[in-house]
Amino acid sequence: MQWLTNILQPQILALLIPVIGIIAFFGHKALKSHHQHLERMEKIRKGIDPDANE
Template sequence: MQWISNIFQPQILALLIPVIAIIAIFGNKALKAHHEHLERMEKIRNGIDPDAE
């Protein structure tokens, strides 16, 4: 349990919080792009031209 107290030191948190935020932002964008891709593929399967809009 020593590692938990080490993580909560201000020096570590100052580096850890921005890194986690950046990972979360890129993860969110990747999931959004994947969802949009799935919607586009479903439109194509249903015979709708997704570029016609």
């Protein structure tokens, strides 16, 4: 449990929280983009023009 005590120190958390936030932000954007790509590919497979709405 020594590692947990080290991580919970304020000077470590001050660096760790923004790094985790940035990773989570870009991870979310990547997953959202991947999901949109899968939806577009499924529309193409079903014969629907995905660009017709734009």
